[in-house]
Amino acid sequence: MRLPVPESAPLDDAGSRWLRRLFWLNLIVEIGIVLTGGLVRLSGSGLGCPDWPECVSGSLTPVAHQAQTWHKYVEFSNRMLTSVVSIVAVALLVGIILDMRRGSGRKHLWQPVVLILVGIAVQAVVGGISVLMKLNPVIVATHFLASMVLVSASAWLVWRSYEGDGRATPIIRHEVRWLALATSAACAVVLVLGTMTTGAGPHSGDAKEPARLHIAVRTIAWLHADSVMLFCGLVVAMLLCCVLVASEPLPKRAWTLVLIITILQGALGYTQYFLGVPATLVEFHMLGATLLVVAVTWGVLSLRRRD
Template sequence: MAPAGRVWLPRILLANLVVEVLIVVTGGLVRLTGSGLGCPTWPQCVPGSYTPVPHQAEGWHRYIEFGNRTLTSVVSIAAIATVYAVWRWAARRRDLLVPALVVLGGVAVQAVLGGITVRTGLNPYTVSAHFLVSMCLVTAAAYLVFRAQEGEGARDLTVHPLVERLGWVTCAAAAVVLALGTVVTGSGPHSGDADEPARFGFDPRTISWLHADAVMLFVGLVVAVWIASRLTGSSPAAGRAWAAVFAVTIAQGLVGYTQYFTGLPWAVVLVHMFLATLLVVALTRAMVRLRAGTDDH
């Protein structure tokens, strides 16, 4: 890789990850402040204008929703820059080019899905899908960052093969946790619009405890992979990465119980959403660290 590539490629990939995380947080802010219909039309904010207008009926909610839409442009630029950077400095690496294209395509899908969400009056199913697609994009962006830190070519397992399989089971459990988390939010008071909230209709208490049960299973799996990585790993990298997953998981659990027992204050719920994105990043890093190239041992 050219010297310029060694400098700029990791910076661009990191910037891409940061903006993917930021748009999840701002999207959460839109939902938690009831600003989901702050711009009641799409792609325009209001009929005849792509930006908020004075004396708009939605009040201050329009600025929060418009801010999130504006950040979509930044995310798009970062995704395009990522594809260009990978093509320019790592064109032979399909392990980087494919996820870069996934992020770019996913951003386009998110824009359309966001429009559908507005036009359907914040249908809870499309809102949940919007969040889960964002988590997939965060995963792809995080993979780019951590995989680019390693050399190209074949990578060998640094742990027992069963540990990697258990790691994939843990990822599946994490996906269930995230999906149930969207149902919890969509069944509670923070379902998107201040005046006419659209909800799933499930009992919030029941869904919350189901979500908590899934989290407990996930925590057990994380501990199992962490211990197994330390016991069977040929290097400490995998064990350290899974320790980070455990740390974020515990922090997430504490915030989750705090929000539940304090009546779901939106600021605490927003922290919970932010930690969810960090958990996805940490989990992606941990899976990458289960393998290493011959030069990385």
């Protein structure tokens, strides 16, 4: 299946292909740090470094006498990956500045890059607060949801690299565009209820002092499942609209991808629930969530064209 990205490619000149590769790298590392953060939580290593910004009082790095045993290395490794994400984001900024100095005039790439840079700074603060508050599940959920915003912004940047800098022109009826926004809102609800389900479940992030939401897991899990059913129905409606009224094939490809990921995510979610939420399946479910955010972002963007 071809990636559902615009056919126009203003960065295809030899001097600028590296910039698009950098955009893809940024998307990959943003997804990657979500997964490593998941590993921290699922391995009970959330307080492997019990202090912040230090790992332990008096040291930025783990020390041998820490009580957290191997958990400290898991958490510290995830913190180091934040540095990688930051370096890539700064490289994005430098790359765009150099590209504009070459006279490309691609000013349209500034917005997602600024959002990514600001988001990374906010994420660092929220991550520190989550440690200082002993993995309060509300703060941890906020940390994850902020990561989803960064993944969406990174997907937006990749998409914009395939577009021109002209005025956005809708290629489908405005009613369908409103339906797409409603579908995006439903996706956000699915993510919020998903984080609440995790916060009420066994994977709190700390092996010794679990911090959980005081909600019945069965109740919140079924609410999450109900929101997924609503979202799936909206995705099917979007795909039908794209097949019937879209003037170009791109929206159909984009929303087909959304539907495929949604079905796989739903199947994985039910499987992990009935198997007692094993950590491995939860990690794959988190990967699916990031890919779903990318697909929905592209689905919404596919409904207009920039030349």
